[in-house]
Amino acid sequence: MRQPYWTNNHSTLYLGDAREVLAELPAGSVDCLVTSPPYYGLRDYGVEGQYGQEPTPAAYVETLRATFREAWRVLADDGTLWLNLGDSYAANSDGWARGADYNPHQPAIRPRSRLAVPPKNLLGMPWRVAFALQEDDWILRNAIVWHKPNAMPQSVLDRVSTRYEMIFMLVKQRRYWFDLDAVRVPNAGDPPPAPREADETASAPDGKYRDDQDAFRGKHYGTSMRPTGQRHTAAHARGKNPGDVWSISTRPLRAAHFAAFPIDIPLRAIAAGCRPGGTVCDPFAGAATTALAAQQLGRPFIGIEISEPFCDLARARIVADTASRQGRRRSEGD
Incomplete structure (x- = not known):
């Protein structure tokens, strides 16, 4: 096992x-990947060896697929993976690919002739990767x-x-x-929920395990839940499910890593998908935004x-x- 580049208590x-x-890394040593x-x-x-500069979309997908096969082994059986991916277009009419953050002094070089689709095509890269991971038994x-x-x-003038x-x-x-x-998410008119102690979640009945049938077996954290009726439509006392559209503003980072995602994303992913005290891993750590979120939530990284x-x-950082x-903490202690 190689030595860490750097480590502290967290x-x-x-x-x-x-x-x-x-x-x-040891098998099952990570509880949450973000x-x-x-x-x-x-x-x-x-x-050298960077990801993202493969000659074809298929080669890029295979690179990530092989990487997440190793991630599968490292992730605990009851762990979660949160994968953020943006899309890209096939080469423009001049034969080179340029992203939204195109820098004329550092273009992303991807010859048009190496792609299987005409220029200006949206490649659907996130979904290509997701479908490949499904084929590897990820759910x-x-x-x-x-x-x-x-x-x-x-x-751009010819698309939104x-x-x-x-x-x-x-x-x-x-x-x-x-x-x-x-x-x-707090219901309208409700005050923000008070922070809970870490051990409250750990001692909840049956943990926080769910599968896609639990709600219809009467296992909604100790309460009954049915697909129809007043209980189904009533607002939950602890707030709303945040849903699958997250409106989160970007937060520019003045340092060298200009593509860091906002800390709000790993904060939400870790809070929902990592057991208290569980280990969080980011295989593409970049500017360590996931590390800061894990530290804020008391999870090793x-x-x-x-x-x-x-x-x-x-x-x-x-x-x-x-x-x-x-x-x-010192200030609050005073």
Whole structure:
């Protein structure tokens, strides 16, 4: 087993290829995977072996498929995978692929002749990956639309602008850890829910395991639930199910990693899909946004990143966040 690039009492960072590092982690050692791999053909990070610069969509899908086969082994049987992927287009009329964040000094190079579809085609990359993972026995439980209210404008005149990305929730078996109460949205007029102690969830009846038939077996956390009738239509006392459209604004990061997703996404994924004290892993750690969310929610974190500069950025952000939290605790103690 390789040595960590950096570690503290909460987080461990590994420098290397996601698939290779995952292959060295113990089986069942992770309770929740939250990650956003490099999107196909949109950015060149200048790192040998980087993901996203495969010559064809099929090659990109196979790269991720092989990586998540290792993730399957590492993930606990009752764990969850939250996978954020954006789409991309086939080459433009000049023969080169350019994403929404196109940088003329660092184009994503993808020759038109290597693609099987005419230029300007939306490739459907998120769904290609999701279907490939289904073929590997992952269970696709949700296709969540991440709506971006503040999405960057796009200089296109022959189509509408893109305002969303996909977040797929996948699991290994029908019964898995899922705490809906942790991510409920307050009903109109209700005050925000008070934070719960971590052990309250851990001691709940039958844990927080659900499968797709539990609601119709009268196992709705100790209450009866039927597909019709007043109980079915009444508002839940703890708030609404957040649904599969998440309106979450992007949060630009002034550091080098300009594609970091907002911390609100891993906060919600970890709260719902990781048992208290369970280990969170991000195989494409980038700027360590998932690490900061895991730290905020009291879960240990393992991150993998192929770029050494990004590992340094991740370490700096974790250290700064840790110092900030310690300072607040000292201040509150006074």
